[in-house]
Amino acid sequence: MKIDITLKRMIxxxxxxxxxxxxxxxxxxxxxxxxxxxVAGLHLPKLLGSLKAKEVYIITIPDGEQYKTLQTIExxxxxxxxxxxxxxxxxxxxxxxxxxxxxxxASSLYNRGIDFIQIPTTLLSQVDASVGGxxxxxxxxxxxxxxxxxxxxxxxxxxxxxxxxxEREFGAGVAEIVKMAVTFNRSFFEWLEANDLREGENLxxxxxxxxxxxxxxxxxxxxxxxxxxxxxxxxxxxHVIENETAYATYxxxxxxxxxxxxxxxxxxxxxLMHVDEAERVKAVLGKYNLPLFYDIPDVEKFYxxxxxxxxxxxxxxxxxxxxxxxxxxxxxxxxPETVKEVLGRFQTKVLAV
Amino acid sequence: MKIDITLKRMIxxxxxxxxxxxxxxxxxxxxxxxxxxxVAGLHLPKLLGSLKAKEVYIITIPDGEQYKTLQTIExxxxxxxxxxxxxxxxxxxxxxxxxxxxxxxASSLYNRGIDFIQIPTTLLSQVDASVGGxxxxxxxxxxxxxxxxxxxxxxxxxxxxxxxxxEREFGAGVAEIVKMAVTFNRSFFEWLEANDLREGENLxxxxxxxxxxxxxxxxxxxxxxxxxxxxxxxxxxxHVIENETAYATYxxxxxxxxxxxxxxxxxxxxxLMHVDEAERVKAVLGKYNLPLFYDIPDVEKFYxxxxxxxxxxxxxxxxxxxxxxxxxxxxxxxxPETVKEVLGRFQTKVLAV
Numbered sequence: 262m263k264i265d266i267t268l269k270r271m272i273x274x275x276x277x278x279x280x281x282x283x284x285x286x287x288x289x290x291x292x293x294x295x296x297x298x299x300v301a302g303l304h305l306p307k308l309l310g311s312l313k314a315k316e317v318y319i320i321t322i323p324d325g326e327q328y329k330t331l332q333t334i335e336x337x338x339x340x341x342x343x344x345x346x347x348x349x350x351x352x353x354x355x356x357x358x359x360x361x362x363x364x365x366x367a368s369s370l371y372n373r374g375i376d377f378i379q380i381p382t383t384l385l386s387q388v389d390a391s392v393g394g395x396x397x398x399x400x401x402x403x404x405x406x407x408x409x410x411x412x413x414x415x416x417x418x419x420x421x422x423x424x425x426x427x428e429r430e431f432g433a434g435v436a437e438i439v440k441m442a443v444t445f446n447r448s449f450f451e452w453l454e455a456n457d458l459r460e461g462e463n464l465x466x467x468x469x470x471x472x473x474x475x476x477x478x479x480x481x482x483x484x485x486x487x488x489x490x491x492x493x494x495x496x497x498x499x500h501v502i503e504n505e506t507a508y509a510t511y512x513x514x515x516x517x518x519x520x521x522x523x524x525x526x527x528x529x530x531x532x533l534m535h536v537d538e539a540e541r542v543k544a545v546l547g548k549y550n551l552p553l554f555y556d557i558p559d560v561e562k563f564y565x566x567x568x569x570x571x572x573x574x575x576x577x578x579x580x581x582x583x584x585x586x587x588x589x590x591x592x593x594x595x596x597p598e599t600v601k602e603v604l605g606r607f608q609t610k611v612l613a614v
Numbered sequence: 615m616k617i618d619i620t621l622k623r624m625i626x627x628x629x630x631x632x633x634x635x636x637x638x639x640x641x642x643x644x645x646x647x648x649x650x651x652x653v654a655g656l657h658l659p660k661l662l663g664s665l666k667a668k669e670v671y672i673i674t675i676p677d678g679e680q681y682k683t684l685q686t687i688e689x690x691x692x693x694x695x696x697x698x699x700x701x702x703x704x705x706x707x708x709x710x711x712x713x714x715x716x717x718x719x720a721s722s723l724y725n726r727g728i729d730f731i732q733i734p735t736t737l738l739s740q741v742d743a744s745v746g747g748x749x750x751x752x753x754x755x756x757x758x759x760x761x762x763x764x765x766x767x768x769x770x771x772x773x774x775x776x777x778x779x780x781e782r783e784f785g786a787g788v789a790e791i792v793k794m795a796v797t798f799n800r801s802f803f804e805w806l807e808a809n810d811l812r813e814g815e816n817l818x819x820x821x822x823x824x825x826x827x828x829x830x831x832x833x834x835x836x837x838x839x840x841x842x843x844x845x846x847x848x849x850x851x852x853h854v855i856e857n858e859t860a861y862a863t864y865x866x867x868x869x870x871x872x873x874x875x876x877x878x879x880x881x882x883x884x885x886l887m888h889v890d891e892a893e894r895v896k897a898v899l900g901k902y903n904l905p906l907f908y909d910i911p912d913v914e915k916f917y918x919x920x921x922x923x924x925x926x927x928x929x930x931x932x933x934x935x936x937x938x939x940x941x942x943x944x945x946x947x948x949x950p951e952t953v954k955e956v957l958g959r960f961q962t963k964v965l966a967v
Contacts, residue, residue, distance in 0.1 A: 263631065263632050263633070264633065264822075264825055264826055264829055265629075265631070266628060266630075266745065266832060266833060267833055268625075268627040268832070268833060268836055269624060269625065269626045269628060270625060270836070271622060271623070271625075272622065272624075272625050273622045275618065275620045276618075276621075277616050278616065278619060279616050280616070280617065281615055331687075335684050342753070342755040342759065342922065345921060370760045370762065371759075371760065372759060373750060373761045373762055373763055374763070395726070397723075401692075402692075406725060407723045407724065408723065409723065410727070472617055473617055479619060480619060480621060483623070569698065
């Protein structure tokens with residue numbers, strides 16, 4: 262005997278992304294703010310001044326990618342239960358990408374899902390991580406391997422939070438902006454070549470352009486069945502670099518910058534991208550002092566680490582490679598030999614023999 | 615400036631529930647079977663005989679509700695990564711409710727979601743937990759407080775697995791069958807009064823009837839915005855009992871049986887259910903040696919524990935109370951005094967004074 266259970270329904274997870282000064286935000290129930298001590302010290306008074314809620318709780322976790330673990334999620338959930346949050350409560354993720362990913366993840370798990378709001382305070386999280394509903398944590402096998410899709414109710418991007426951002430973190434954010442341009446928007450890339458994001462209104466213009474690009478991609482392909490995978494350009498390589506360096510050497514955006522250089526080299530090797538265009542991408546990244554080289558200790562080990570990547574199927578590795586600037590190709594047909602040859606160029610020890 | 619991100623789409627999570635002898639099941643990719651040593655010893659050869667897959671891995675976790683924790687989820691995920699499962703792999707949850715809830719939860723988190731299959735081996739999980747996509751774990755604050763909605767790809771219910779079930783676990787499963795009848799189906803309840811589930815084909819008939827009832831309720835209300843909450847009849851009380859006794863004294867179905875008796879008493883107290891009908895429910899539960907009484911150590915503490923229940927909003931407790939046999943009412947207007955008066959009747963110490 263067979264009983265069919267029919268679960269077809271319309272889902273509406275649409276939400277607004279506000280760019281500009283933080284407006285007053287009102288909540289009907291309890292609110293918990295997830296943040297870290299650094300962001301709290303610099304910006305919490307401003308946020309609290311904008312909130313109107315029945316009860317507000319602050320949950321603070323240590324700053325840093327190394328705390329993006331399931332253990333920290335359990336700590337956050339425990340505090341949410343301590344504060345007796347319920348299904349009508351909301352969580353505000355107030356900080357960079359780590360806070361956003363973990364706040365979204367914890368709110369997806371609490372009572373099987375409560376509302377959350379993203380208020381990103383770093384350039385990287387403003388242009389990328391805060392939009393799209395990907396949440397999760399790392400483990401010893403790699404980055405973002407455990408998680409959930411959980412869309413925020415709203416995102417508030419206030420560029421004035423960036424005034425306190427250290428230069429390295431600024432550059433790390435620029436890397437993701439460059440990513441959007443190289444994968445989807447050639448004229449935006451040319452604008453980036455001609456303009457300095459540290460001058461005048463340029464940063465806000467670039468944030469809007471990057472968020473707009475990402476929003477359209479996520480609308481097309483929320484669960485990353487196709488198009489959205491293109492946003493992982495530079496990440497396939499970058500994640501391995503971050504993992505090999507225990508998240509201690511590079512900021513996420515910095516490893517993505519190196520990853521894009523590697524992806525471009527591979528794209529050039531198989532004839533998808535002219536070397537001149539690869540050089541132009543390097544030049545833009547270099548303007549913001551981003552690293553462009555990583556000395557791979559063991560090519561074979563680096564290669565094997567790809568297989569833990571979510572994007573890779575049973576036996577083939579999926580690469581996101583630029584097809585010139587402004588277009589992208591997702592391919593799993595590059596031969597292992599070609600990949601290892603390109604990786605070999607990022608190994609000074611071998612070159613020195 | 616405001617950018618709107620529009621995420622409206624059709625979701626189809628429909629799946630078949632097969633009731634009867636386990637058929638051959640074929641998988642295109644890798645398969646991991648999550649089970650416990652007891653189920654593995656009794657039934658794994660039969661399951662392995664029915665599977666056809668590229669690679670099969672067995673993940674074993676200890677048997678018991680006390681292991682239904684986030685720590686065990688991390689252990690399961692680590693094994694899944696050890697085995698290099700990918701997005702085309704599947705997890706089979708092979709065991710009782712604990713295995714089903716954790717297998718579903720782990721598969722929802724792995725790479726933000728891979729397929730899973732439910733093959734329940736206890737009566738309780740066959741009639742209830744295996745259908746509906748609620749997954750999750752307990753923590754020190756209560757039951758199933760952390761989790762996700764993740765629908766299985768298919769459910770296989772083979773009643774022959776029940777031949778090895780201890781009598782107490784059989785009774786615990788019957789409690790959930792009685793729950794379906796009292797809340798939604800008066801004629802099914804009358805059939806349960808007239809028939810013994812230990813005889814002939816009666817058990818398979820009851821399983822089909824219970825699964826059919828649950829399937830229709832989940833179709834109506836997957837995310838428990840309304841109707842589905844009715845299936846928590848007996849659980850609001852039962853969860854507190856389980857938590858107070860550290861999951862060590864009663865099986866889940868046994869605490870639900872006591873919870874239904876408590877809910878019926880409250881329903882009688884406010885005039886929703888005639889005491890004769892409450893007695894009839896007791897009589898059916900008693901036929902299967904289910905416990906009908908729990909000695910509450912501290913009424914105030916028991917009452918406060920309701921507020922951690924997912925179904926309760928900021929200040930009001932939501933009760934699921936029978937409106938006679940075969941109908942149900944979800945209400946948050948019962949006064950605290952009335953609730954505590956009814957709870958007081960489950961406290962022998964006070965009665966003895």
